[in-house]
Amino acid sequence: MWLFLTRVGAMAGKETLHIRRDPLTLWLGLALPLFLLILFGFGISFDLDHIPLAVVDQDNTTESRELRQLFTAGSEFVFAGALDNPDDALDAFAKSQAHAVLTIPEGYAAALSRGENVEVGLILDAADANSAQQALARADAFAQLASAQAAQRRGLDIAGSMPVSARTWTRYNPAGRSALFLVPGVTAYVMALVSVLLTALAVSKEWEQGSMEQLFATPVRRAEIVVGKLLPYLGMGIIQVLLVLVAGTWIFGLPTNGNGLVVALGSLLFMVGMLGQGLLISIVARNQMVASLTAVMTAMLPSMLLSGFMFPVENMPLPLRTLSNMVPARYYIQVLRGTLLKDNGFAELAVPLMLLAAFATLMMVVSTVMFKRKLA
């Protein structure tokens, strides 16, 4: 036992020296997670925010100006200027001066005062389909609001004229801010990428530089090589999780609900699984180039595309949905979103936690079996 600890310590200490001497590894491990968090948090936002709205006001009355103000009063749309003609909309889109054009037809105020239905036009640049859809919903709500105001002005009872008013509200993420939704996803994605990549590189490097031959000729056991090599990267992974969660809280106001133990256990299980996957890749590849490519293909892409990080698993076609069942990041994201946003505990998250544990066990067992103490 004492020898086991000594040799694991020797391996881990040596690996730590490698990491400390290789600035690239350190940067990859510590700066990349933050960089990706900020990139995804701010850059890939599904939020409707400050959409430039051009207005074609053909009515030019107090009522039409009120409607314009109604649209631009919130933070969703900003007034980007007036256009003379709805046909100029495409031009404004092409020049990126506006992403939406509101057209108020002549006779708008008159129709309102007569209590007639009137249609206003909203032309949307749907190149960003996500934002366009949200803008449409928003515009609908504004139109209803404008109708209500017009009815009120004519002295009608609002409740009478509009017996049903639609209202939407979101739970867990009340502002509907996608950053909150994304932070757990980014955490899982970054951990998957960095853990698998760094481990795959670290172990295949031993093969490539020939030191595995020397290691195999010493009394060090395979389990000692594995544990010793993975420990420093586990430590790095723990720092990454803390870093990303702290930064998520600080920059994006991620709520810190839930049981910290569940987060810690889920993170640990997920990381061991990812380290095991990296180890397995390096055992099969024995070459840094192939190992890193395989790591990117098997860890980065599924963790981004099939984990529910960016696209809801429920909306995927059946084959992809089936495939996503095998992506551990999916369960880790469930655990993180469950605890941080919904205050779930062990009881609610038992299934994803067990699946994470199963994946970790599988990876470690398979890679230990595959790791032969032979050069060929």
Added chain:
Amino acid sequence: MSEPLAISVSGLTRSFGDNQALKGIDLTVAAGEIVGLVGPDGAGKTTAIRAIAGLLDADAGEVSVLGLPPDSAQVREDLGLMPQQHSLYGDLSIAENLNFFRQLFGISRKVGRERIDRLLGLTRLTAFVDRPAQALSGGMYKKLALACALLHEPRVLLLDEPTNGVDPVSRRELWALLGEFVGDGMAVLVSTPYMDEAARCHRVGLLHEGRMLTMGAPNTMVQEFDHPVFIVLGGAREHVQAIVQTAPEVRAYSPAGARLRVVVAPDGVPALTDRLRPLGCTLQPARATFEDLFLAHLAEA
């Protein structure tokens, strides 16, 4: 009961795909003995050493180290290996590399410090302990690798081309170091492509294309070598070479200064003399060397 041989190999065969690297070799090394494995590149030296180190499985044949299978845990405690390729950690310093292997072998800090100090002194690396391995010269790197392989005082030491890419002075130093350790009863198997190093071994095996051509003590082998060796005197070198190249009785030839050195089949001297007479050449007898013997064996293989 007699002590088992340090290394015992019989009928060792190993292929990589279609390439038969070893075609059944036999080999023994006793305690306190340096045995050389001499052969050109691709002869199978590295494969043989890796099989003895337990890093490759044999397709057929027997390998035992200290009477045990080579991949048993006990063998790894008693075996030192210095691989041919760079196998230390380039970004780690001399001291860090040595300390890493000290820990892997479970050597206490106190004992380790004494041994490391002694090995650094012997290899004259003391002044460079903080230098990263990748910044060492070829000779210094090999000496460090040797020190790492000797740290746990192995009973069996395997060296795969330890002097490859090392300058002549460092080569001599490395061999002198080996001599010191063998005095303590260590068994050494060393592979080398250099003929002159063969003479430093107690016994030498000539390995060629996966077969052991001959094996014995280098002095005895040279003494018993029955091929006459000559220096060709006179005649234009290119004309002499043209004849020597095609003469069936010439087993091997090599340049000796401006002249040619030829190894002739035991009964081929009259024929060669006749052939060279028109050029006005005479044959001056020379003492056979290990290289002559080696080249003749390769030619006759």
